[in-house]
Amino acid sequence: MNHKNAITMTMLSVIAVFAIASFVGFKIVDTDAATMAVQPEKFVFVEKVSTTALFEFKDGTESMPIQQFTQTSGFGSKSSHSRQTPTFTLEKIVGSTPYLYAAADEAYANVSGEYPTKDFTVTVFEAAGGDVYRSFEYKNCLVTNYVVATRSDNEEGYTGKGFAVVDQFTFECRGYEPHNPMMDKMNIVETAKTISSSDLNKKNQWREQFIPKTP
Structure with missing residues (x-):
């Protein structure tokens, strides 16, 4: 040879x-960790899994910690050919989120018709630290309900535990896509x-x- x-x-x-x-x-190839919003120190989340919401409006974006996130519809079938309209609720501490507040105010002022903050995108992350376990992407959204409420642990709000003033939002969207980042890493x-x-x-x-x- x-x-x-x-x-x-x-x-x-x-x-x-x-x-x-x-x-x-x-x-398994490492991916860049998503930036999670910092929760208030007094709030305790099991296994340190908490919620962050990223809002993308025409004029800017806002990322914020969320204390309560509930999917209310969108998974089930409305008919044999279509899904339910995706809706969900978020609750957060009142804070510096001017774009989101503008979306709520303009939705109230314009019951029907177009306005600048309509049709925004919301991505909800469920994560512990930088490890994202689940995320949900909602597109073409609008605010359908908004109230401010004060939460307390019964009378203990007056005796040491304090009060929490919160925003409560309900959203309706025309697009919904769930993501499974951990499985995506395994499939690379x-x-x-x-x-x-x-x-x-x-x-x-x-x-x-x-x-x-x-x-």
């Missing part, structure tokens, strides 16, 4: 090994970077150690 044939056999063996490895296995397969057998005769594809040295 001459030197060039030996090189060819070696390269074919390497290609075969990489092909088998890429066929029978996979590697890293393919091997190999040279095809048709390229073996092209010396510019060979690594330096495989190029025959001229005497």
Whole structure:
């Protein structure tokens, strides 16, 4: 067997090994962690899983911690050919969210018709730290109800635990898409970077150690 044939056999063996490895296995590739909003220190969440909502309006975006998130419809079927209208509720501490407040105010002032903050997108993240376990993307949304309420633990609000002044929103959307980031990571397969057998005769594809040295 001459030197060039030996090189060819070696390269074919390497290609075969990489092909088998890429066929029978996979590697989970890390993705950038989503930025989660910081919850107030006094609030306790089981397993540290909390909710963050990202609102995308025509004029800007807002991200905020959410204390209560409930999906009220959208999963079930309205008929044999369509799903229910996606709706959900959010509750958060009253705070600096001017775009969201504008969306609520303009929805109240314009019962029917168009207004600047209509048809926004909301992405709700369920995460612990930077690990997102579930996310839900709602599109073409509007505010259908908004109230401010004060919460307390019965009379203990007066005796030490305090009060929480909260925003309560109800949303209706025309688009809904659930996401499963953990499964997405598991399904990512890293393919091997190999040279095809048709390229073996092209010396510019060979690594330096495989190029025959001229005497």
